[in-house]
Amino acid sequence: MYHAELRWFPPPRQIWNFREYPDPMRPDSVGRGTRRFRFEGDHRQLTPQYLNLMLVEMRGQLLAQFADLPARDAIATAPLGINSSLYVDVLARNAEAYRIIKDANLSAFGQHFHLAFSGAPFPPNQLMFRVNNIDIRNRLVPVLNAIRKELARSVRIIAFWAMYHRATMVNGVATHNDFTGIVYALGEAHGNAVRVDTARLPGFLEFDQLDFPRRLPVFFEGRPDDCRVCKPRAPKHLSTECQAGSCRCGGRHPPRQCFYRH
Incomplete structure (x- = not known):
């Protein structure tokens, strides 16, 4: 259905076949x-x-x-x-x-x-990311740069895969307007860190510098759930970041929903 096109990576890192990396949105993905x-x-x-x-x-x-x-x-x-x-x-x-x-x-x-x-047996200091629903009117290079910059605090992106519709491949080459709006990125922890600190990763990317900005969730292994307490009109955020869900008992729920009386 889709064709993954490797767009950029700096040598000398080993990059495995895209199909051998886990999809962050699939719980049945095969382990490393x-x-x-x-x-x-x-x-x-x-x-x-x-x-x-x-x-x-x-x-x-x-x-x-x-x-x-x-x-x-x-x-x-x-x-x-x-x-x-x-x-x-x-x-x-x-x-x-x-x-x-x-x-x-x-x-x-x-x-x-x-x-x-x-x-693939990729090392534990690397982590796969996925972003969906990117506005396809944006040029791809600015999109990739935006992902790289917004995740730069915790990881260095070493590879991107942009997803294209397979049915519209021409001579094995995807054209720009076949982009699906889905991008995978492989990130590597900075320095000598053994693993990526997922607690420091953002749950959403702003993309506010793009021609057609759209705030979108970024998926990765270990990502906390989205907040389900706040009203739908509130800006989307992670449950671990929710201020409205803070209760004196330490639970992640509003005080009015607490089992204990405060």
Whole structure:
């Protein structure tokens, strides 16, 4: 449906394929350094005992196929059912193991597994961001610069992906007016920080310097929920930033809704 176009990044950072990064708006995204394989057979009648045998068999196949890879570097986890499919995640401890297990030939009870999803082993000091509903009348470069500046307090943006409508690609190249208004950005914590301090990140971006400004939420892992206490006409803000929701008991609710009497 959409085509992701990498717009900018400074070397020498390693940038993985866009599809291997987690989508901040999808709770079912695959974790970092994970290959998720889907079982192609009928699993509806498999008992817990058979699922355990499946896991043992897969771990043995990984050891046999990748004899030079330490067993602890690629670990198959317990099968999990998602919707109507059965999956097994293989966790890679490093980038080399992640690269190798992509070609794993796994099966159980005569039925094969198919590599369905991958989660790149990008470091914990990096975080993926997503912004929707950007006014497509804006030129893309000012949009990217605005995102970079508004997040600069906590992260340095090292990559952008602008989303284009796939149906209107011309010779494999997206034209400017095919922009969907969706941008993903990969940020890296400043200095020697081990992780991005999400408490310092804004929940909304102002975009007030653009030709067509629009205040929009920015999504990322660990983002607090939007405030649901204030009236819809109030400016949108995070629940952790709400002043109206401050109560003397310490709860995030108005005093009139408090269980205790003050």
